[in-house]
Amino acid sequence: xxxxxxxxxxxxxxxxxxxxxxxxxxxxxxxxxxxxxxxxxxxxxxxxxxxxxxxxxxxxxxxxxxxxxxxxxxxxxxxxxxxxxxxxxxxxxxxxxxxxxxxxxxxxxxxxxxxxxxxxxxxxxxxxxxxxxxxxxxxxxxxxxxxxxxxxxxxxxxxxxxxxxxxxxxxxxxxxxxxxxxxxxxxxxxxxxxxxxxxxxxxxxxxxxxxxxxxxxxxxxxxxxxxxxxxxxxxxxxxxxxxxxxxxxxxxxxxxxxxxxxxxxxxxxxxxxxxxxxxxxxxxxxxxxxxxxxxxxxxxxxxxxxxxxxxxxxxxxxxxxxxxxxxxxxxxxxxxxxxxxxxxxxxxxxxxxxxxxxxxxxxx
Amino acid sequence: xxxxxxxxxxxxxxxxxxxxxxxxxxxxxxxxxxxxxxxxxxxxxxxxxxxxxxxxxxxxxxxxxxxxxxxxxxxxxxxxxxxxxxxxxxxxxxxxxxxxxxxxxxxxxxxxxxxxxxxxxxxxxxxxxxxxxxxxxxxxxxxxxxxxxxxxxxxxxxxxxxxxxxxxxxxxxxxxxxxxxxxxxxxxxxxxxxxxxxxxxxxxxxxxxxxxxxxxxxxxxxxxxxxxxxxxxxxxxxxxxxxxxxxxxxxxxxxxxxxxxxxxxxxxxxxxxxxxxxxxxxxxxxxxxxxxxxxxxxxxxxxxxxxxxxxxxxxxxxxxxxxxxxxxxxxxxxxxxxxxxxxxxxxxxxxxxxxxxxxxxxxx
Numbered sequence: 001x002x003x004x005x006x007x008x009x010x011x012x013x014x015x016x017x018x019x020x021x022x023x024x025x026x027x028x029x030x031x032x033x034x035x036x037x038x039x040x041x042x043x044x045x046x047x048x049x050x051x052x053x054x055x056x057x058x059x060x061x062x063x064x065x066x067x068x069x070x071x072x073x074x075x076x077x078x079x080x081x082x083x084x085x086x087x088x089x090x091x092x093x094x095x096x097x098x099x100x101x102x103x104x105x106x107x108x109x110x111x112x113x114x115x116x117x118x119x120x121x122x123x124x125x126x127x128x129x130x131x132x133x134x135x136x137x138x139x140x141x142x143x144x145x146x147x148x149x150x151x152x153x154x155x156x157x158x159x160x161x162x163x164x165x166x167x168x169x170x171x172x173x174x175x176x177x178x179x180x181x182x183x184x185x186x187x188x189x190x191x192x193x194x195x196x197x198x199x200x201x202x203x204x205x206x207x208x209x210x211x212x213x214x215x216x217x218x219x220x221x222x223x224x225x226x227x228x229x230x231x232x233x234x235x236x237x238x239x240x241x242x243x244x245x246x247x248x249x250x251x252x253x254x255x256x257x258x259x260x261x262x263x264x265x266x267x268x269x270x271x272x273x274x275x276x277x278x279x280x281x282x283x284x285x286x287x288x289x290x291x292x293x294x295x296x297x298x299x300x301x302x303x304x305x306x307x308x309x310x311x312x313x314x315x316x317x318x319x320x321x322x323x324x325x326x327x328x329x330x331x332x333x334x335x336x337x338x339x340x341x342x343x344x345x346x347x348x349x350x351x352x353x354x355x356x357x358x359x360x361x362x363x364x
Numbered sequence: 365x366x367x368x369x370x371x372x373x374x375x376x377x378x379x380x381x382x383x384x385x386x387x388x389x390x391x392x393x394x395x396x397x398x399x400x401x402x403x404x405x406x407x408x409x410x411x412x413x414x415x416x417x418x419x420x421x422x423x424x425x426x427x428x429x430x431x432x433x434x435x436x437x438x439x440x441x442x443x444x445x446x447x448x449x450x451x452x453x454x455x456x457x458x459x460x461x462x463x464x465x466x467x468x469x470x471x472x473x474x475x476x477x478x479x480x481x482x483x484x485x486x487x488x489x490x491x492x493x494x495x496x497x498x499x500x501x502x503x504x505x506x507x508x509x510x511x512x513x514x515x516x517x518x519x520x521x522x523x524x525x526x527x528x529x530x531x532x533x534x535x536x537x538x539x540x541x542x543x544x545x546x547x548x549x550x551x552x553x554x555x556x557x558x559x560x561x562x563x564x565x566x567x568x569x570x571x572x573x574x575x576x577x578x579x580x581x582x583x584x585x586x587x588x589x590x591x592x593x594x595x596x597x598x599x600x601x602x603x604x605x606x607x608x609x610x611x612x613x614x615x616x617x618x619x620x621x622x623x624x625x626x627x628x629x630x631x632x633x634x635x636x637x638x639x640x641x642x643x644x645x646x647x648x649x650x651x652x653x654x655x656x657x658x659x660x661x662x663x664x665x666x667x668x669x670x671x672x673x674x675x676x677x678x679x680x681x682x683x684x685x686x687x688x689x690x691x692x693x694x695x696x697x698x699x700x701x702x703x704x705x706x707x708x709x710x711x712x713x714x715x716x717x718x719x720x721x722x723x724x725x726x727x728x
């Protein structure tokens with residue numbers, strides 16, 4: 001991955017964002033910029049210098065992984081070490097205060113207080129714009145290839161789910177088979193807690209696999225993803241155990257068409273709000289929109305949920321290289337739910353659906 | 365679980381902490397107080413009222429799970445809904461400003477800004493003491509039973525690891541067997557990414573299971589835990605593949621004795637720093653303390669890492685009902701590492717080791 005290029009571009013953007021430094025504490029942002037995959041670190045990016053801080057547990061790993069930065073290992077923890085470094089390297093020559101950007105969406109109120117208490121008086125902490133998240137929204141070719149591999153692995157694993165789903169089998173057992181196969185296939189882990197939600201539980205949009213048995217008849221929502229070399233996949237298919245009656249078929253078909261409509265709306269220049277509206281409009285025609293209780297999708301990459309949010313009224317404009325989910329759903333409380341989700345990458349002329357799995361209703 | 369008692373005791377503590385309300389946003393704290401297990405929510409605890417906010421995805425689940433609170437489902441998300449509720453319920457009669465505590469260790473700088481922009485002028489946001497974390501440190505009998513079950517399940521699963529470890533097998537395959545067995549045994553998931561680190565990788569204190577093969581000879585650090593009914597387990601055993609030579613045996617024995625010394629130090633009235641010192645002192649005698657690069661342990665409960673931190677110089681005093689790990693380790697860079705970890709509960713007179721697994725060196 002192009003860590004040094006990413007760091008350089010971030011450095012070049014500091015000045016026009018009126019920052020002398022950016023303190024990066026959000027771990028996926030750290031991984032994106034310098035390659036560190038551990039769970040404790042802070043990255044300080046200055047005009048002419050990049051310093052990565054971690055603690056003793058990650059000494060060897062940091063030296064092996066971190067690209068383009070000086071590595072400092074401290075007993076005091078990354079954040080304190082970083083603040084002390086800033087104090088020791090104050091710009092005594094300048095009469096200007098040093099403006100240190102922090103990641104307001106990630107750093108806690110207490111962490112900011114601790115930083116402030118250590119920093120010298122000539123440093124000014126300032127919540128910075130989401131520079132790295134905005135850069136991460138646009139995946140480069142290497143990232144898209146990595147995401148594609150993760151998506152294809154996820155799609156392969158859907159077969160494992162289909163084999164495991166039988167009336168009476170616990171949802172958690174289906175998840176167990178899936179996750180075992182994922183690990184065997186070199187996934188680092190699942191990108192979020194696996195959702196296997198059968199029968200009335202399918203009406204819970206976030207029905208994590210439970211001890212409930214798969215019912216003799218009804219929908220089963222299967223929403224899962226893997227992490228491969230740091231990148232996440234995310235897909236949902238809803239299958240039917242038994243023979244689906246008219247209402248179930250109608251709702252499934254409506255969700256399938258809504259999802260297709262949203263995918264067809266994805267192209268450069270369109271706002272994410274318009275993509276959301278495309279799905280919602282179709283469900284509205286048949287009075288199902290009130291059961292579509294979440295947004296249409298989200299960006300995916302090093303994190304399972306990252307910008308942009310594909311939601312009503314959002315103004316973010318799609319650009320080539322964005323990778324998003326398209327996942328409308330209909331949840332009728334106490335009855336059943338249906339969700340269908342693909343990952344798509346925005347291309348120069350439209351989009352490409354990464355998830356290869358059929359969306360025809362499968363009856364098991 | 366005693367959700368209503370926990371909520372009542374928190375309400376009773378507001379006044380003496382000079383708060384009119386506490387806004388709880390840290391999910392494990394929300395679960396502890398009211399039972400909600402979803403991934404989006406905010407809990408507002410006032411003197412005479414408790415209101416839980418979530419979004420549409422969790423409507424059914426919130427109504428089913430949340431104890432002792434009014435449930436409000438909002439399209440705008442939990443935090444905004446909570447701020448708007450506070451604005452709509454301002455105490456017009458009082459001339460005092462309403463002091464709303466926030467969880468400074470958990471709420472982000474950006475979340476605080478968003479809250480501030482909505483709240484009425486008579487509300488004052490103030491980082492609150494860690495009231496809930498302090499309460500959570502002391503587990504009640506029901507919690508200890510739940511933790512014991514999780515620990516025993518973890519210990520059973522160690523046999524799966526022993527069967528899976530063979531030279532040439534990938535670390536990730538060992539993890540796959542473990543995690544599959546955990547799911548089959550009703551674990552909701554693993555409490556952290558499984559560490560299986562063989563050969564020189566054992567010298568990485570946080571060596572997540574990788575694609576590296578188990579070597580023909582050397583240590584394998586196995587650190588893993590399960591989540592059962594929300595409560596975490598955590599254990600580490602280090603086994604040897606092949607016949608351990610003198611140095612390996614000596615280091616293993618040193619860690620084993622250091623761990624035993626720390627366990628023997630655990631009793632009410634002792635500080636956590638003294639427990640850390642007990643392990644470190646023993647390693648110092650044989651010049652291994654410089655390779656013990658992390659703290660001795662941490663609290664465990666609804667979170668895998670929670671207070672107290674068992675670290676050098678920490679002044680927290682052990683009390684009955686605390687559940688902590690004791691896990692010294694020695695990591696010789698580029699050579700090998702050894703860690704041994706049990707969970708223990710502090711009792712009236714000393715402690716009880718929850719982890720039943722033998723610590724004699726196992727050679728496979």
